Amino acid sequence: MRKENKSEITDKQYIYAVARIRSKELSLISKSDIEQLMSCKTEIECLRYLADKGWGKEGTHTSDQILASEREKTWELLKELVEDISVFNTFLYGNDYHNLKAAIKQIYKGTNNPNIYLSNSTIDPNIIIKAVTERDFSLLPEHMREVAEEAYQIQLHTGDSQLCDLVLDKAALDSIYSHGKASGNELISQYVELKVAAANINIAIRSVKTGKDEEFLQRSLAECESLNKSKLIQSALEGMEAIYEYLLTTDYSDALPALKESSQAFERWCDNRIVEYIRPQKYNPFTLSPLAAYLLARENEIKTVRILLSGKRNDISDDIIRERLREMYV
Amino acid sequence: MEILNDYGIVLALAGAVLAALIPGMASAKAVSMGGIAGAGVITEDPAQFGKVLILQLLPGTQGIYGLLIAFITLSQIGILGGEGDISFVKGALYFAACLPMIIVGYTSAVRQANASVASIGVVAKKPDQFGKAMIFPAMVETYAILALLISMLAVNGVSGLSI
Numbered sequence A: 001m002r003k004e005n006k007s008e009i010t011d012k013q014y015i016y017a018v019a020r021i022r023s024k025e026l027s028l029i030s031k032s033d034i035e036q037l038m039s040c041k042t043e044i045e046c047l048r049y050l051a052d053k054g055w056g057k058e059g060t061h062t063s064d065q066i067l068a069s070e071r072e073k074t075w076e077l078l079k080e081l082v083e084d085i086s087v088f089n090t091f092l093y094g095n096d097y098h099n100l101k102a103a104i105k106q107i108y109k110g111t112n113n114p115n116i117y118l119s120n121s122t123i124d125p126n127i128i129i130k131a132v133t134e135r136d137f138s139l140l141p142e143h144m145r146e147v148a149e150e151a152y153q154i155q156l157h158t159g160d161s162q163l164c165d166l167v168l169d170k171a172a173l174d175s176i177y178s179h180g181k182a183s184g185n186e187l188i189s190q191y192v193e194l195k196v197a198a199a200n201i202n203i204a205i206r207s208v209k210t211g212k213d214e215e216f217l218q219r220s221l222a223e224c225e226s227l228n229k230s231k232l233i234q235s236a237l238e239g240m241e242a243i244y245e246y247l248l249t250t251d252y253s254d255a256l257p258a259l260k261e262s263s264q265a266f267e268r269w270c271d272n273r274i275v276e277y278i279r280p281q282k283y284n285p286f287t288l289s290p291l292a293a294y295l296l297a298r299e300n301e302i303k304t305v306r307i308l309l310s311g312k313r314n315d316i317s318d319d320i321i322r323e324r325l326r327e328m329y330v
Numbered sequence B: 001m002e003i004l005n006d007y008g009i010v011l012a013l014a015g016a017v018l019a020a021l022i023p024g025m026a027s028a029k030a031v032s033m034g035g036i037a038g039a040g041v042i043t044e045d046p047a048q049f050g051k052v053l054i055l056q057l058l059p060g061t062q063g064i065y066g067l068l069i070a071f072i073t074l075s076q077i078g079i080l081g082g083e084g085d086i087s088f089v090k091g092a093l094y095f096a097a098c099l100p101m102i103i104v105g106y107t108s109a110v111r112q113a114n115a116s117v118a119s120i121g122v123v124a125k126k127p128d129q130f131g132k133a134m135i136f137p138a139m140v141e142t143y144a145i146l147a148l149l150i151s152m153l154a155v156n157g158v159s160g161l162s163i
Helices: A002-011 A015-027 A031-039 A043-052 A063-081 A085-109 A125-133 A142-158 A161-182 A186-210 A214-220 A229-238 A240-248 A253-261 A263-283 A289-313 A318-324 B008-044 B046-076 B088-125 B127-159
Strands: none
Touching: A015 A063, A015 A289, A015 B008, A015 B088, A031 A043, A031 A289, A031 A318, A043 A063, A043 A289, A063 A085, A063 A289, A085 A125, A085 A142, A085 A161, A085 A186, A085 A289, A125 A142, A142 A161, A161 A186, A161 A214, A186 A214, A186 A229, A186 A240, A186 A253, A186 A263, A186 A289, A214 A229, A229 A240, A240 A253, A253 A263, A263 A289, A289 A318, B008 B046, B008 B088, B046 B088, B046 B127, B088 B127
């Protein structure tokens, strides 16, 4: 047993993968690239600059196509680097639940739009569509079966899309959290902790603004270590100031200025904190963490470039665009 | 005691065999780790082959040092030369003389491999920093050399003892 564990540890050093990632990190978007992009006058100029950096592929012309192709490239690389891609399932469960949501809605409305499904997922969207169409939820992975049926029944019998979304969003958070914590990887564990806590904070704040009751909060908030669910619910029922006061006693006290500013500012704070988490991985030559860090860094740069391109497209002033940009990994 | 003296050569041979075996195994593992990391870099940038090859080979020296100690020991105990009549105590002393190379050879090779892999990561990102990157694994080599030195002196010293 001891021998097996040792060999497992050696196999999971990801030496080859991390060495390749080190080379790949050279082509990540840096602060100076962001400055270059900011100095471009139009979106077209930005796209030209990105094309020179190797972004996009044959046949990609619009910014959405280029960004989608970059995400594809990242996943193709990761699939090539690790024998078992399921180690990254934590990052894909969100897409699975998005696809499930889309399938339930499409089947309920009787529409058929294949473009709304996300391709990077742990289950083929066609299996999800088949499961919902035939009401055979056993086709889905265990963690989705029960909740898929529940959400489907809610949508079918009540037509309440919001409640259906709520059930699936909560299940997505629970799956992401449990898989991330079970991974045994510190970085992934930190990531899921922040992801679930940030989602809980957003839900609590929105519930104050829309006057939701305790039952709604009980059904929407996911359990996590860094936030006490019952205290957050209590605070949300008391009002915005109570939420701020409660958060002051948690790991998220630094987020208060951003939270008070806007939800976009809080989202930016969360993204920057993820970059803070992943930065030490630049110097780690072993384990899965540098690969997870690369994935998160790529997601961060795609998001940042999307914001920048959208700002240029809509003639938003540079100062406002800069306020929205994220910290970069390199 | 007379019977034990028949086993002196066994102890001495065990020391020589382990000196070749243990650091050799560790070096094989260490060079393989460097090779795996090197292959990762070469996949993306084949121009770095020469640099990563040197870093890969650094932890391979422990195997050579172990072989050297084994060879010197074998040439002293009557297998490849020297006196064949080895008492139990002398055999035990040969075994003890090989221990620094066996133990330090193993541990330093594995640790040097970690440093080499990290340095290969440096070369992947900053090829111009190869000189500095090479120093980190090379520092670990110091302790393998010290162990080699003490094992070599001890084996030679034991051969001169009349016990």
